[in-house]
Amino acid sequence: MSLTSTPFAGPFTTQLIAQSSANASPNNNVRGAATNLFLARVDNSANPSQVVYLHLYNNPAPTVGTTAPDVTIMVAGGAILESLWLTGISFGTALSFACTTSGGLGGSSSPTNPVAVALACS
Secondary structure, three states: OOEEEEEOOOOOOOEEEEEEEEOOOOEOOOOOOOEEEEEEEEEOOOOOOOOEEEEEEOOOOOOOOOOOOOEEEEEOOOOEEEEEEEEEEEEOOOOEEEEEOOOHHHOOOOOOOOEEEEEEEO
């Protein structure tokens, strides 16, 4: 699992957060502060027959499967999904994320193969 945070000079964003193998283990407080999320890219191409769910939390240390996600994005098996929010989604406390095979609170199992996630934030 490789989480990186790279400064990024875009028109809306200042930081690119990337995880090459997101799973049910949460990536906690990835910016270290409140943040606005403008773009999420989820690459589920390594799981052609498995739907995955990206859970986003306004919580510095969520417990996956217990803590309710603030945003959940479903990605079809074998697909790459990009979601763009022009005004951003505000995470006033912290931004944490995890990737599971079920939506909602029941989601606590990791995908079979790696899922790459990239988040553009400010």
